[in-house]
Amino acid sequence: MDETLLITKALSDRTRLRIIAALSGGELCVCQVVELLKLAPSTVSKHLHILSGSGLIRSRKDTRWVYYRLSGKGSSKKAQDALKWARAALSGDKSIIEDSKALKKITRVSKEALCRAQIKR
């Protein structure tokens, strides 16, 4: 029951649902999620930590950046099924659609503005 509870608790927050939906479009680095949510980096980091702990998302570190993605194969069936439900439940949601629009802009400019160092290489 503990794993199930970790999952439902992870999904029981508006911000974390937004993160799940945002990651449905592919992996994002923390700074991009911060830009989308307009929350303090420390706050976002905590949410990502909670989602990670539930097995719903995974992280990968690339030099200075940490990228998060929805966890696919390799995660538990419970987590996969929960993700499937959550993504379906959120699809079509008004605020989620706005988020994905905002995300398009963010991923377009992030390489210049958000992560300036990245473009300089």
Add this chain to the structure above:
Amino acid sequence: MDETLLITKALSDRTRLRIIAALSGGELCVCQVVELLKLAPSTVSKHLHILSGSGLIRSRKDTRWVYYRLSGKGSSKKAQDALKWARAALSGDKSIIEDSKALKKITRVSKEALCRAQIKR
């Protein structure tokens, strides 16, 4: 997103997950759920209220007793799918199995001991 959040919040508590699993065996009256959970009636009532508000369960009043059941057709697809996921996630869980054993005893004796008035009719 609000309905989705109501559902995930409803599922994000150990006691409420136990209630969902308990109702998988069929409807129960509040006093039976109280007996199973060993919590104060007021506490159980509040949990049932939260689950009702999310659309995951429904109630029916029969004279002096109120019976709760998992909501089926007629509830939203989100709720139905969430229930399906939750029930699958909980099936086989150790503490849930113990609960269902305890429930067997409760439903067997409740008509005599728990709801004495009921047998007197």
Add this chain to the structure above:
DNA sequence: TTGACATTTCGTCATTTGGCGAATTATAAT
């Protein structure tokens, strides 16, 4: 009608949660 019972509502309290900024860690640029 009076009393008993099932359930809910209300008020209270301790714990958890979500937010922030400051400090810390790790990595890259100068």
Add this chain to the structure above:
DNA sequence: ATTATAATTCGCCAAATGACGAAATGTCAA
């Protein structure tokens, strides 16, 4: 080496949550 950047951890605070008992509500029994 020093500085700057991305992310995390820590400590703090306000708000939400889950527990209880007392009181209120509605229904049945005597």
